[in-house]
Amino acid sequence: DAGVTQSPTHLIKTRGQHVTLRCSPISGHKSVSWYQQVLGQGPQFIFQYYEKEERGRGNFPDRFSARQFPNYSSELNVNALLLGDSALYLCASTWTGDTSNQPQHFGDGTRLSIL
């Protein structure tokens, strides 16, 4: 079975642009979480979606938004990109919405560079 898949793998944008990152969870998993990992730091929680509804939101500005589709795939959108948005964006999936009590299965991430 395929693991969590993310696209694209790498992306280069300039300040002020917007970006859409995509994630497909493991088959059967209904919850998707998004994390931002800056170099040298641990993943920082951005959003969690379960059954197409937002279940949690981290301390990120409104420029960050996400959604989940009926097939449980998800998109993360970031508007008005800043240099500080340069990071590895990780998607993780779980069976249910209780991400605190089950392993997070991570994808390989999207490496976003802002020039």
Place this chain on the structure above:
Amino acid sequence: GQQVMQIPQYQHVQEGEDFTTYCNSSTTLSNIQWYKQRPGGHPVFLIQLVKSGEVKKQKRLTFQFGEAKKNSSLHITATQTTDVGTYFCAGTEGYGNKLVFGAGTILRVKS
């Protein structure tokens, strides 16, 4: 808000030596998870601890959850080059709450 701190930031050991990383939370945790991230890779789940004072072993790896459920440790016996990577702890305060990751401990092993 909840904070999770890890020490040390970095450790370079000779192959065969032991390694320990420590995780401390500013608040009482409902559970703690440990992940390993190889260079250029993504975090991979290792284990979850739930009970106060819990100890779990996976071959050369020993994981411990503190009695107060505010700290945890990962100990690797006789490190191998395959142990290289960054080890993260991640904790939650309650049901369904977000995972808060520590900054990780980078392990390098000299052969």
